[in-house]
Amino acid sequence: MRTINQFLNKIREINQRYSKPKVEMSRAVKISLAVLRVYLFLLVVLMVYKFITVMNVL
Numbered sequence: 001m002r003t004i005n006q007f008l009n010k011i012r013e014i015n016q017r018y019s020k021p022k023v024e025m026s027r028a029v030k031i032s033l034a035v036l037r038v039y040l041f042l043l044v045v046l047m048v049y050k051f052i053t054v055m056n057v058l
Contacts (some may be wrong), residue, residue: 025033
């Protein structure tokens with residue numbers, strides 16, 4: 001039981017240490033990441049659409 005508590009305390013300590021990012025992103029990086037998120041979301045939507053259309057054919 002003691003080792004589990006030590007493990008959980010260590011996890012809490014790590015989570016607290018990294019709760020706030022220490023790296024500052026430029027505006028260009030933020031825009032690039034936003035565009036990448038939209039692109040990945042569209043890819044997932046296209047894959048779901050393709051799956052649905054293929055399943056309807058069968």
